[in-house]
Amino acid sequence: MGRNNTIITAVDIGTSSIRVLMGEAEPNSDNINIVGYSEKSSEGVTKGEISDMIKVTSILNEAAKEAEKVSDYIIDPDLLYIAVTGNHITSKDGAGTVIIDSEDHVVTPSHVNEALKSAKGLLTPTESVVINTIDGHCIIDGTHHVNNPIGHTASKLEARSHIIYANSNRLENFQNALQDIGFETSTPVFSGLASSLSVLTSDDFEHGTLTINMGAGTTEYLLFNNYIAKESKVITIGCDHLINDLYLGLEIGLSTAKDIIANNITNIRKSEGHSTIELKGALETREIPIATVEKIIEMRLNETFEIIHTNLKRRKLNALLNNGIVLCGGAANIPGVKEIIRSIFDTPVRIGLPIDISGPDILLNSPGSLTALGLLRYGALELQPKKYNTPGTIIRKLDQKLWSFWKKTWKAVINDTNN
Amino acid sequence: MKNIMNNNISSTYIEPTENVKILGLGRAGVKIVNSLNEMPEASWFDIAAVDTDKASIISSKLKNTFLIGEEWTHGLGCGGNIIKGERALAHKTNIQIKNFLTNASLLIIVGGFGGGTATGGAPVVARLAKEKNIPVIFTVTLPFAFEGHGKRESAENQVKVLIRTSSTIIPIPNDLLYSSLPASTPFEQAFKKANIEVARTVLSIGELLRCNNLISVDLCDLHNLFCRQKSECGIGIGIAAKEESSTYTHLALKRLMNSPLLGGKQRIKKADALIISITGGVDLTIAEIKHTLDSIAEIANKKAEIIVGANTDSLYHEKVQITVIPIIFDNSTNPVEEIQRKRQGRKGSHTELIQNINKLKGEAIQLELPFENRSRGIFTSTSPTIYKGEDLDIPTFQRHEIHLDKGK
Numbered sequence: 001m002g003r004n005n006t007i008i009t010a011v012d013i014g015t016s017s018i019r020v021l022m023g024e025a026e027p028n029s030d031n032i033n034i035v036g037y038s039e040k041s042s043e044g045v046t047k048g049e050i051s052d053m054i055k056v057t058s059i060l061n062e063a064a065k066e067a068e069k070v071s072d073y074i075i076d077p078d079l080l081y082i083a084v085t086g087n088h089i090t091s092k093d094g095a096g097t098v099i100i101d102s103e104d105h106v107v108t109p110s111h112v113n114e115a116l117k118s119a120k121g122l123l124t125p126t127e128s129v130v131i132n133t134i135d136g137h138c139i140i141d142g143t144h145h146v147n148n149p150i151g152h153t154a155s156k157l158e159a160r161s162h163i164i165y166a167n168s169n170r171l172e173n174f175q176n177a178l179q180d181i182g183f184e185t186s187t188p189v190f191s192g193l194a195s196s197l198s199v200l201t202s203d204d205f206e207h208g209t210l211t212i213n214m215g216a217g218t219t220e221y222l223l224f225n226n227y228i229a230k231e232s233k234v235i236t237i238g239c240d241h242l243i244n245d246l247y248l249g250l251e252i253g254l255s256t257a258k259d260i261i262a263n264n265i266t267n268i269r270k271s272e273g274h275s276t277i278e279l280k281g282a283l284e285t286r287e288i289p290i291a292t293v294e295k296i297i298e299m300r301l302n303e304t305f306e307i308i309h310t311n312l313k314r315r316k317l318n319a320l321l322n323n324g325i326v327l328c329g330g331a332a333n334i335p336g337v338k339e340i341i342r343s344i345f346d347t348p349v350r351i352g353l354p355i356d357i358s359g360p361d362i363l364l365n366s367p368g369s370l371t372a373l374g375l376l377r378y379g380a381l382e383l384q385p386k387k388y389n390t391p392g393t394i395i396r397k398l399d400q401k402l403w404s405f406w407k408k409t410w411k412a413v414i415n416d417t418n419n
Numbered sequence: 420m421k422n423i424m425n426n427n428i429s430s431t432y433i434e435p436t437e438n439v440k441i442l443g444l445g446r447a448g449v450k451i452v453n454s455l456n457e458m459p460e461a462s463w464f465d466i467a468a469v470d471t472d473k474a475s476i477i478s479s480k481l482k483n484t485f486l487i488g489e490e491w492t493h494g495l496g497c498g499g500n501i502i503k504g505e506r507a508l509a510h511k512t513n514i515q516i517k518n519f520l521t522n523a524s525l526l527i528i529v530g531g532f533g534g535g536t537a538t539g540g541a542p543v544v545a546r547l548a549k550e551k552n553i554p555v556i557f558t559v560t561l562p563f564a565f566e567g568h569g570k571r572e573s574a575e576n577q578v579k580v581l582i583r584t585s586s587t588i589i590p591i592p593n594d595l596l597y598s599s600l601p602a603s604t605p606f607e608q609a610f611k612k613a614n615i616e617v618a619r620t621v622l623s624i625g626e627l628l629r630c631n632n633l634i635s636v637d638l639c640d641l642h643n644l645f646c647r648q649k650s651e652c653g654i655g656i657g658i659a660a661k662e663e664s665s666t667y668t669h670l671a672l673k674r675l676m677n678s679p680l681l682g683g684k685q686r687i688k689k690a691d692a693l694i695i696s697i698t699g700g701v702d703l704t705i706a707e708i709k710h711t712l713d714s715i716a717e718i719a720n721k722k723a724e725i726i727v728g729a730n731t732d733s734l735y736h737e738k739v740q741i742t743v744i745p746i747i748f749d750n751s752t753n754p755v756e757e758i759q760r761k762r763q764g765r766k767g768s769h770t771e772l773i774q775n776i777n778k779l780k781g782e783a784i785q786l787e788l789p790f791e792n793r794s795r796g797i798f799t800s801t802s803p804t805i806y807k808g809e810d811l812d813i814p815t816f817q818r819h820e821i822h823l824d825k826g827k
Binding site: 046047051087121122123124125126127235236237240241243244245247248249250251254276277286287288289291292295296299300302303307 | 665666668669672673676684707710711714717718794795796797798801802804806811812813814815816817819821823824825826827
């Protein structure tokens with residue numbers, strides 16, 4: 001409305017809540033300013049996927065209108081990003097090779113582009129579409145690992161790319177929800193990738209960090225090491241399973257179970273000096289030992305993270321977690337979750353905090369909104385002018401300093417070769 | 420007769436590529452053979468059509484057409500009578516068919532079971548071929564369920580008869596047509612498509628066995644799979660040309676999954692054995708073959724036996740044809756063998772010892788009650804999350820049989 005700023009909108013249709021965030025990418029800076037947001041409790045979403053389209057669209061419509069009202073901007077459909085998750089997400093590592101046959105054997109951007117193109121040219125699994133690709137490092141002459149090969153002298157260049165696929169029908173479900181409220185185009189982003197982008201520093205990207213995003217319906221994880229995604233996966237276990245466990249295990253009402261998980265009842269009761277949770281009925285009061293509640297939660301979380309650990313161990317990726325684990329999503333609010341993860345992975349664990357984003361505290365301090373914040377980051381990175389497609393484009397943009405360092409090195413290399 | 424004997428002695432083994440003959444039996448068979456004749460890739464086959472029905476023979480554009488049993492059916496067909504069909508083919512006047520079979524290295528018989536000519540005639544032709552030492556593969560369609568139980572039964576009985584003559588049979592139930600085509604598909608088109616699919620299967624089976632195969636399969640492999648026990652098959656076929664898409668093998672795979680006689684992707688997942696055949700032009704790359712096989716193997720059951728044939732042919736220039744035949748064994752048919760195996764196991768002294776120890780253990784440890792009917796709570800109506808055979812929607816502590824203090 002008169003102002004020249006570009007407004008990015010992020011939509012996260014989660015199992016427990018639907019969020020619409022509007023952010024303003026500040027020019028000449030990495031900072032994103034939240035201008036409007038709306039969070040509604042979700043209905044009609046199970047295990048991260050839409051099960052009741054009508055309910056979802058009506059809530060989404062409300063949320064979008066509210067966000068527009070708060071921000072005083074209109075949602076730009078060209079800059080609309082939607083988080084996608086569910087057990088249909090799969091990933092593959094692609095590799096593409098290019099023979100450098102120019103006279104001086106110097107790698108040029110076009111070589112890199114060609115290698116990346118063939119890396120992404122993997123056959124898509126049936127009924128799937130590519131949602132995101134994360135370009136990684138290059139291998140020169142079969143042995144030499146280089147983050148940015150431009151300017152190197154080589155005879156063979158191999159580029160690596162991590163490709164994330166989604167089932168085309170299920171992906172369309174997410175986009176249809178947006179279409180139903182009038183937004184024809186939207187860019188899908190894997191929610192694990194979005195969470196990573198919002199919380200990881202350039203150091204994390206380089207030295208190896210696992211981002212675990214445990215929401216209400218699903219748990220996504222994405223491992224970055226040396227600027228490349230090594231593994232991304234979705235497990236359809238989330239905080240809803242904790243609620244279900246309490247509901248079935250303790251024979252209590254569903255709303256009570258929800259209350260215990262969401263409002264951190266165990267810690268409140270503990271701090272008051274009680275060892276039980278009181279459930280007041282009309283005629284009688286039931287007392288449930290806190291230890292039992294904690295045991296049920298602990299067993300479920302242990303099992304879930306153990307699955308992730310085994311999956312990583314199978315591919316010998318658990319040794320790459322030098323910078324530890326960042327936990328995002330609603331599960332980060334559960335007491336003791338950090339300790340459980342630390343005991344399984346033997347690495348430092350921290351709760352994700354958004355980087356370079358300014359906005360209301362209530363939003364920035366809630367681990368559940370990290371996916372939506374990451375979508376804004378993804379959008380902001382897409383907006384930045386593309387010089388040329390180098391490996392690690394998305395991530396490298398985060399790290400301008402390293403960028404310029406490399407620039408200097410190429411210049412030096414080019415000068416050397418010229419001399 | 421002398422002629423045949425001489426042939427038998429003098430004939431050395433002929434490579435299957437050299438003289439593959441295809442015989443369409445009955446009305447359905449003739450239709451399939453007709454659509455096969457229209458395919459340029461099938462030019463290396465020797466194709467013939469055999470029927471008791473004059474109308475069906477006239478409709479065929481094939482060179483070799485044989486109207487049989489004309490003297491007493493008057494070219495009107497045998498009206499679903501198996502005995503009539505058998506007699507028509509066994510009639511001594513059918514020298515033509517015998518002559519046609521001479522020098523064949525492989526015979527593929529195509530027909531629709533449940534009627535008369537094909538159902539009755541197939542064993543006769545099988546016998547004829549056996550006399551001449553020609554290996555036979557039957558590709559037969561089984562009748563629709565709506566055609567009545569009687570037809571179905573006679574078809575299934577005849578399949579059993581054929582198995583005894585040690586032939587390779589690929590039975591394809593017609594009912595699969597419903598399961599995968601959209602309901603709005605025109606009836607005529609559905610049948611036409613089914614005919615073409617069966618014809619393509621015949622083609623790909625021929626390709627599978629060709630001797631200059633890059634990855635080859637022999638007749639024994641097929642026989643072993645198809646004649647082991649009662650089983651159900653489907654066929655998925657996908658063809659794509661390079662001009663349609665740069666990743667044309669992927670497109671072919673996609674078409675394969677939507678193939679009407681496959682019965683959906685689920686059948687590949689369920690299959691106990693898979694026969695995969697890939698035929699492409701000379702320009703087919705190793706990466707394309709690998710990706711195709713990988714993509715199918717990804718869907719398939721890990722324990723499934725997979726038989727692969729890959730072949731290149733100049734007839735398939737810039738084209739690729741992928742065929743998958745999933746075979747699902749009917750496990751209900753041989754529980755006897757398993758019981759026998761168990762009994763034999765007990766006789767061995769070592770296993771007896773272990774079993775005794777287990778018995779003792781069983782007495783010492785109190786067994787826990789099996790918790791079969793566990794509730795999945797709010798996830799009752801969702802697709803389950805299975806990890807290593809456990810349903811993760813059931814609370815962890817319940818799966819681990821841990822008892823907790825639920826409070827008062």
